[in-house]
Amino acid sequence: MTDGPELGFVNVVLAFLPILALMAAILALRWSAPKAGAVAWLIAAAAAFFFFGADVALLGIGSAKGLSLSLFVLSIVWTSVLLYNVIDQLGGITIIGSTMTRLAREPLTLALLVGWSFSGFMQGVSGFGVPVAVAAPLLIFAGFTPARAAAIVLVGHAWAVSFGSLGSSYYTIQLVTGIPGEQIGPRMALLFILPIVASGFAVAHIQGGMASARRGAPLILTAGAAMGFCTWLMAVIGAPQIASIVSGLVGCGAVWLLERKLALYRSAEPQPEAAPDMAGEDAASAAAEPKRASEGAGFHLAFLPYYLILLFSVLTQMPLIRDLGVGLQWGLDYPAAQTALGFQIESREDYARISLLRHPAPLILISLIVTYLVHIFKGRWRSGTGRSALRLTYSQCTPSSVGIAMMLMMALVMTDTGMTVLLGRTIASGAGWSFPLFSPYIGILGSFMTGSNTNSNVMFGALQLEAAAALGVNAVTIASVQSIGGSLGSAIAPAKVLVGTAVVGLSGQEGRVMRRAVPYCLGIALLVGVQALLLTRPWEAK
Amino acid sequence: MKSIDRSVLRQATLAVMAVDFPFLYVAAVGIESVALTAAALAVMAAAAVTAAIVY
Known part of the structure; x- marks a missing residue:
């Protein structure tokens, strides 16, 4: 990509307009995502065409x-929601939820166990989306309101995105910046300790305000330190792709153990199967009866699809299987292009490639098929389950699909016409x-728009590096902070x-969830930014 | 607008976008036709306007 629109007040305002319209529509006007996304895309396309030199071909x-x-x-989205609906129809969510809720004695520790670790x-x-799709319903089952459950999981898993998805975002920032893994991995992991702990406090605060944050402090600090250490250790030994996996598991164990060992929580009575945590406005929506579980179906049978997803995710990382999958992928090729203002975009082969052995969707479908076969073998499959689940999935996913498609069209029109880079440069130069x-806010900008830490790193990794060089500050720290910001932003995209x-059944009420989650992520990003400022000491440079 | 009409239009929006996508790609990338790309974008814009009304 090269220079395009000039850095000027009018251009910056015009470039920001689609994002401003999107946020205003969702947060202030309380429009649904499909409505807001559609308007935002139309505005982005008009701005690109009339002010940023895009022609019909480039818009296309x-x-x-x-x-x-x-x-x-x-x-x-569709496969994970389908999986959830199938398991729910079989009574599996009831079993998983009741088992998970017994692991923790109270809503605070349950929120930390499920929503954070x-x-x-x-x-x-x-x-x-899979963490949200899996963990949020568990919290709802435990009695959390849908909006709170969604916000807890969105904020709670933000620490795990960069090293998550088996390291895809991490490898991207490494490739884009050219910084060796031995340098950026451990540095990024160390810088992640603060967001890990901060997201734990954020989860506690969402669950029960300052009282829960204070009460949860010993547990969060201890478990958070353990999770941060594991993240760093995995990066140091050259296994960053499993850093979030190991840290998450360690976090689960730490929260479970500390709850039982620390006197602060030992006095809490074990909670009933559906612990009350209801705000009045959500009481009606959270009052649905859980489906009756299949008799004798155990936790492991109910959790089977998720075990399989984990197994397949790890197996497909093995070199032999990864090599087998090289030919089993699909993506479209896009040509290079240039706007009338000189902004160039590179050609892309296999754009947004779906690898049959690595993309979550095929793995989820395979898990679903195996789950179906196992249930048939055990005589636990209920007739009509598939039809009901498909019908429910269709009705749930249609609005989301329109919203996601419109927003991503907006994001890519902005990206390919230089509007996004202009915004990034504005922040950097200003x-x-x-x-x-x-x-970190530049990282948030990229992932907020595209929903992807990886895409944010692609868009802004080089820009962050340029800015670091111009300022004479440590590039490794700045590149790490870019990915951390992207991690936080993707959680609230x-x-x-x-x-x-x-x-969670709140389609059309995205604003409610975003209003809860956004402030925490922006606040954690501020902490990350202050940390970066203190570490790089740019006032001493040059 | 009747609820049944609104529901049908909501589903139709997604269907139109899904069907228009390959046409848009072929027009803009495959055969690089400005006229066909404009037509495909117009269909997408119509779907966006519909979505803005019915959602």
């Missing part, structure tokens, strides 16, 4: 790229020596929030 290419990316994302683990093994403070609202 950008929009088509957005739809390619949508296919990548929506295949995960377990969701991070799921992010480690899978990816986009910040001066305080740039490290704003660095409208595209991911839509996954959460679809699963």
